[in-house]
């Protein structure tokens with residue numbers, strides 16, 4: 001049974017030794033750019049900073065470097081940062097590791113948007129990480145495309161899912177995925193990622209989905225600390241403290257974005273380990 005540190009919804013904190021505190025994506029990006037001689041002042045609000053905002057800051061602070069060079073350096077640094085944090089990721093400190101039924105919850109989300117109505121579905125998985133999530137969930141889906149920005153993680157996912165088409169693309173710009181080509185878009189614990197631009201990513205999701213296709217996104221709702229305690233929430237930038245109300249707020253902001261971008265039937269469902277946001281790509 002999961003014992004939650006703060007099931008009342010009050011924020012807690014994680015050990016400074018926790019992976020989620022020790023390895024911060026924006027700090028890694030900053031350090032990598034500094035090693036390349038690129039200046040970057042991180043903005044105060046890192047919760048919602050996107051890669052596009054960092055690029056604007058880089059352009060302003062490095063006027064002698066070409067925009068193309070800066071963009072490439074930033075994207076490389078982001079990809080490396082995610083590999084550093086997640087290439088070897090297991091569910092040891094992940095709330096899914098404490099919930100043997102988490103895949104059932106993910107299937108329920110897929111079912112709500114018509115998974116069982118489509119024969120031989122084309123499934124696009126964005127932010128696949130090292131592919132661990134596929135086991136017992138979508139590992140046997142025949143027409144499978146997997147995407148991630150992080151090359152090492154993607155190589156590991158490829159080894160786990162050799163039948164899948166794998167491409168290294170950002171969610172904001174799925175250059176290798178054709179328009180109207182996918183029945184389902186699945187991204188587990190990706191739309192909470194540091195630097196992701198959710199608006200651009202959702203527009204891309206809409207582009208690649210068939211009319212009638214559907215999107216399923218999960219937002220994690222808890223961490224497992226070094227001592228095995230489950231701490232509800234998302235860890236705040238530059239600190240060990242965990243904001244218990246953040247996952248639900250974030251899920252609802254993604255739901256609103258989906259509706260703004262033309263998706264319909266957008267829904268939010270809380271499960272033991274994650275919050276699922278689902279929607280359909282149906283013109284009204």
Ligand SMILES: C[S@@+](CC[C@H](N)C(=O)[O-])C[C@H]1O[C@@H](n2cnc3c(N)ncnc32)[C@H](O)[C@@H]1O
Pocket residue numbers: 082083086126127128129130133147148149150153169170171172187188189190193195196197
């Ligand atoms: C928290 S990990 C989740 C991995 C896996 N989906 C899971 O649930 O275990 C986030 C993953 O999303 C990827 N990612 C982060 N931002 C991304 C973006 N903008 N486009 C594509 N992938 C991204 C990272 O490289 C990482 O593999």
